[in-house]
Amino acid sequence: MATTIVMGILSSHILQSVLRRLGAESRVYLPHRDEGYGLGRAAVHHFSRSGTDLLLTVDNGINARAAVHLAARLGIEVIVIDHHRIQDNADTLAVWSDEFCGAGLAVLFAVGLALRAGSPARMVEQLIEGTSIYGAIASIADCVPLSGRTRVLTQLGLAPLSRTKHRGLQELLRASCGDPDSPDSEDVAFRIAPRINAAGRVAHPYAAFEVMAAGSDLERARAAVAHLNQLNAVRRELVQHHFEELREEHRRSGEPQRLLDRADQLSWNNQWLQAEPIYRQAEMLFRQKGDLSRALYAHVSQIIPHAESRSLPGTILELTHDLALPEARDPETQLRILTIRGMIEVNYDARMAQQTWAQVAKLATKQRHWLLASRLPRYNGGRDSVLSAGRPSLGKSESFDRLGRRKVIPR
Ligand SMILES: [Mn+2]
Numbered sequence: 459m460a461t462t463i464v465m466g467i468l469s470s471h472i473l474q475s476v477l478r479r480l481g482a483e484s485r486v487y488l489p490h491r492d493e494g495y496g497l498g499r500a501a502v503h504h505f506s507r508s509g510t511d512l513l514l515t516v517d518n519g520i521n522a523r524a525a526v527h528l529a530a531r532l533g534i535e536v537i538v539i540d541h542h543r544i545q546d547n548a549d550t551l552a553v554w555s556d557e558f559c560g561a562g563l564a565v566l567f568a569v570g571l572a573l574r575a576g577s578p579a580r581m582v583e584q585l586i587e588g589t590s591i592y593g594a595i596a597s598i599a600d601c602v603p604l605s606g607r608t609r610v611l612t613q614l615g616l617a618p619l620s621r622t623k624h625r626g627l628q629e630l631l632r633a634s635c636g637d638p639d640s641p642d643s644e645d646v647a648f649r650i651a652p653r654i655n656a657a658g659r660v661a662h663p664y665a666a667f668e669v670m671a672a673g674s675d676l677e678r679a680r681a682a683v684a685h686l687n688q689l690n691a692v693r694r695e696l697v698q699h700h701f702e703e704l705r706e707e708h709r710r711s712g713e714p715q716r717l718l719d720r721a722d723q724l725s726w727n728n729q730w731l732q733a734e735p736i737y738r739q740a741e742m743l744f745r746q747k748g749d750l751s752r753a754l755y756a757h758v759s760q761i762i763p764h765a766e767s768r769s770l771p772g773t774i775l776e777l778t779h780d781l782a783l784p785e786a787r788d789p790e791t792q793l794r795i796l797t798i799r800g801m802i803e804v805n806y807d808a809r810m811a812q813q814t815w816a817q818v819a820k821l822a823t824k825q826r827h828w829l830l831a832s833r834l835p836r837y838n839g840g841r842d843s844v845l846s847a848g849r850p851s852l853g854k855s856e857s858f859d860r861l862g863r864r865k866v867i868p869r
Contacts, residue, residue, distance in 0.1 A: 462487055462510040464497055467654055467663050468596040469516035469539070469564040471670035472589045476568035479585065480575050485510075488663040497522040506532040514539065517560025521546045539563045541602075557607050561596030565589045565611065590615035591622060592670075598643060599651030616643060625679035626672040633683050653686050656693040665689055714743035718756060730762045750785040755794045762801065770806040774799060793821045797830070 461477060461484040463470045470486040477484045485508075487501065496518040502525050505513060512535050519526065519538035526548040529536050538552040541560055553567050568589050572582050594615025597608050604612055619641050622628060631638040634649035641650070657666035665685055672679035717740040724733035741756035758780060765773060777799040786792050796818045803811035815834055822831040 459511050460509045461485070461512045461514065462505050462508075464501070464513065464515045464518070465489065466517040466560050466564070466596070467657070467666045467670065468592040468599075469561040470667065472561060472564040472568055472592050473514055473516065475589065476571055476585060479581065480571065480577070484514075486667060488658075488667060490662055491658055497525040499525050499528050501525070502529045502532065502534070505529070506534060510534055513537070516540070516564050518542070519550075520544055520548055520552060520554060523548045526550045539567050558593075558611065559597050559600040559602040559608070561600070562593045562602075562608055562611050565593040586614070587618050591619050591627070594619070595646055595650060595654070598646045599654060612643075616641075616646070619646075623674070624670075624672075625674055625676050626669040626682060629672075629676075629679045629683040630669055630686070633687055652693065653690045656690040657686060660689050660692045660696065714740045714747065714749075714752065714756075717743070718752065721756070721759065725759060725762070734760050734763050751788040751791045754780060754783065754785045755788075755791045758795050758798045761798055765802055765805075770802060773802055774806060774810075777802070789821065789825055793818065793825060793827070793830075796821065 459482070461482060463473050463484055464487045467488065470488065474484050474486060487505070489496075489498075489501065493501070497515050502513075506529075511533065513529055514537050515522070516539045518540060519536070520540035520542055521544065522538075523546045526536050526538070530550075536548075536550045538548060538550055538554070539560065540552065540554055541556050541558055541563060543556070544554070553563055555563060558566070565586075569582060569586055572585050577585075590611055592615070594612040597604060597612050597615075602608055619627070620631070620639055622631075628638075630650060630653065631641055631645075634653060635641045635645040654666045654669075657663050665682070668682040669679065669686060672682050717736050721733040721736035721740060724730075724736070737756045737759045741753050741760070744750070744753035744756060758777060761768075761773060761777075777795055780786055781792065781795050781799075786795055796814055800811050800814040800818055803814055819831060819834050822828075822834070
């Protein structure tokens with residue numbers, strides 16, 4: 459029987475080694491990134507032509523409804539081993555759990571297969587130890603949460619990593635770890651996993667699979683790891699390049715505080731529409747810098763030009779929630795949220811707004827925002843306000859449009 463395994467460098471290696479132990483040969487098919495993620499119909503036709511009668515898909519396939527259906531029509535049996543969210547449930551035999559990454563499930567499948575085949579206990583133990591190493595590396599590389607059963611598997615696999623007899627792994631450890639005799643999870647996360655992932659990112663996943671396929675062949679292992687190191691250097695250069703591009707972009711876009719000052723100046727003069735994109739950019743930059751308080755300030759400042767298309771009570775509630783956030787403790791941010799909320803409340807409930815303006819007045823005076831404080835009487839139903847005599851019964855959204863855009867902040 460011809461078996462083809464699709465996807466996952468480490469998963470494929472795990473399944474191939476158990477099948478080999480049980481006396482079955484298999485082929486591995488790793489799609490190139492341009493083929494898109496998962497099992498495609500073109501690939502299924504290719505498997506059929508090359509005489510596949512059993513297809514194992516790992517880390518993909520659970521939603522490949524059409525491809526699995528095609529495989530069945532072409533007389534190929536399919537077993538899906540996957541952890542992805544089920545959306546278009548393929549009609550086939552499947553091993554599924556979201557508690558593991560694809561390779562973690564491949565380990566369970568391999569052990570289950572060996573037990574079902576009646577393998578001796580010693581062989582099953584060896585298999586668990588051997589395959590859990592790859593399961594551990596894959597769990598770390600795939601960034602699945604290392605908790606629960608995945609945590610158990612990862613601990614199980616990291617322990618025997620330094621004792622491995624596999625030439626490919628030995629060479630990979632030698633090339634990437636400070637101390638190849640005691641590799642730890644950091645070595646795996648920051649030096650081993652990126653090398654394995656580099657193959658698919660800049661060349662083809664087979665370049666990394668070749669390290670696994672080397673088995674006990676030292677020459678083959680050395681050549682494969684040397685190639686992988688080159689690819690990893692290319693990957694790092696690409697990352698560095700992207701990083702510099704980002705930094706340049708950041709430099710050109712200016713300091714977020716300067717953007718914020720500019721936007722504040724515009725909004726103070728009621729040019730909220732022009733201010734909005736500048737606030738948006740400032741928010742993004744503050745968020746990148748980890749300045750959540752300023753980011754929130756810039757965030758709430760974008761509400762006014764959109765307020766007419768949103769629910770007023772919903773927006774008021776949202777701003778009240780924002781006020782309770784730890785990043786709203788900064789007095790400037792707090793004052794800003796209250797000011798924006800007051801501007802919106804004016805169009806919804808004048809009494810509510812009055813209370814908010816009283817708070818704004820107190821804070822503005824305390825923070826010596828004399829200009830804002832001097833504006834308040836007008837905000838709050840003063841002579842120039844839209845809420846003042848003559849327009850008491852305006853429709854809410856209509857009155858807001860006038861308020862938010864033109865009248866809320868009188869000069
Ligand atoms: Mn996955």
